[in-house]
Amino acid sequence: MAVINTGLLTKGLRSEFFNRFDSTTVHYTELATRIPSNSDSETYRWLGTVPKMREWGTGRLAKGLRSESYSVENLKYEATIEVDRDEIADDQTGQISVRIGELAQRAATHKDHLIAQLLTNGETTGYNSYDGVSFFNDAHVSGASSDQDNKLTYDAADTDNPTDAEFKAGLKQAIASMLGFKDDRGDPMSLSATGLVCAVPVSMYFTALEAINATIVNNTSNVLQGVARVVSFPWLTDASKWYLLKTDGVVRPFIFQDREPVEFTALTEGSEEAFKREKFLYGVRARYRLAYGYWQFAIRTDFV
Numbered sequence: 001m002a003v004i005n006t007g008l009l010t011k012g013l014r015s016e017f018f019n020r021f022d023s024t025t026v027h028y029t030e031l032a033t034r035i036p037s038n039s040d041s042e043t044y045r046w047l048g049t050v051p052k053m054r055e056w057g058t059g060r061l062a063k064g065l066r067s068e069s070y071s072v073e074n075l076k077y078e079a080t081i082e083v084d085r086d087e088i089a090d091d092q093t094g095q096i097s098v099r100i101g102e103l104a105q106r107a108a109t110h111k112d113h114l115i116a117q118l119l120t121n122g123e124t125t126g127y128n129s130y131d132g133v134s135f136f137n138d139a140h141v142s143g144a145s146s147d148q149d150n151k152l153t154y155d156a157a158d159t160d161n162p163t164d165a166e167f168k169a170g171l172k173q174a175i176a177s178m179l180g181f182k183d184d185r186g187d188p189m190s191l192s193a194t195g196l197v198c199a200v201p202v203s204m205y206f207t208a209l210e211a212i213n214a215t216i217v218n219n220t221s222n223v224l225q226g227v228a229r230v231v232s233f234p235w236l237t238d239a240s241k242w243y244l245l246k247t248d249g250v251v252r253p254f255i256f257q258d259r260e261p262v263e264f265t266a267l268t269e270g271s272e273e274a275f276k277r278e279k280f281l282y283g284v285r286a287r288y289r290l291a292y293g294y295w296q297f298a299i300r301t302d303f304v
Contacts, residue, residue: 178193
C-alpha cells in the first residue's frame, strides 16, 4: 500500500510546526525574565541585592550577595501523538495536519500554563519566593525591608462578579501597595506605575477591560484609564482572584530558566515503530523551568 503524502512525511512538516509555534500568542515573554541555563539547576543569590548610588566619599563600598539562596532545577517536558499508518494513507483532507498544528499551539502556550499555576499556588506553603515564604504572603521580610504584604483583599458585593468600580478601586489599592514595596536594603523597588499587567480569570476579563479603559467609571472620571494591560488566563479558575504584575523591571515577577528549547521530532517510514506496529509518532521535547522572580512585582487581590 502506497503512503499518500499529506505533508506529514516531508521536511516541510517541521517548518509547518514551527510556523504555528512561533505565530501563537503567548504572554510569558512579557511576564518572565529569561535566564539561560547551562546545567541541571541554577542557584540565584542576586535577587534583591543591587545597592543604590552613593557619594564616593573615601572610595567604593562593595556590597556582596545576600545569604538567601534560591535554587531552581530544570524539568523535562514532552508531548507526543501517535498516528496509525492507515490514517495517514486515508487522510485526504489534512485532518492530521490540524492535530500537528494543535500540538504546536499547546507547546507554545505551555509556559503560560506554568505561570498560571505559579499564580494559583503562590499563596500556598512550599511555593516560595527567594525570601523563604510563599510568593503571595502578608509577611515578606528581607534585610531592611520590614514586613510587607502582597496578598490583598478588597470588598465586593458579589465576590465572583465584581463591578467595574470595585475592580478599579482594587486596582488603585494594588498599585499603591506595589509602589511602596522595598528591597532588602530598604530602597523602593517600583519607581513608577509602568509596565503593569492585570492577569485575570476569563470571567473577569471584560470587567477589568471596562474598569481600565473606560473614560468614566461609576460617574467619575477614570484616572486609571490605560494604566495597565489586561490578560486573561483560562487556567485561572478562582473567579474572585486576580493579579497585578509589573513587567518592565530587569527582573520580572517570574523567571524563565531556559535549558533546552522546544524541538520537534518524528518517527515515520523506516522506523521500528512503523515497521512493527504501523504507527507514526510525532512529538515535542524541551527542558526549562518557570519559577518565581521578584514578589515585589506581583500582587494578588481577592474580592471578599
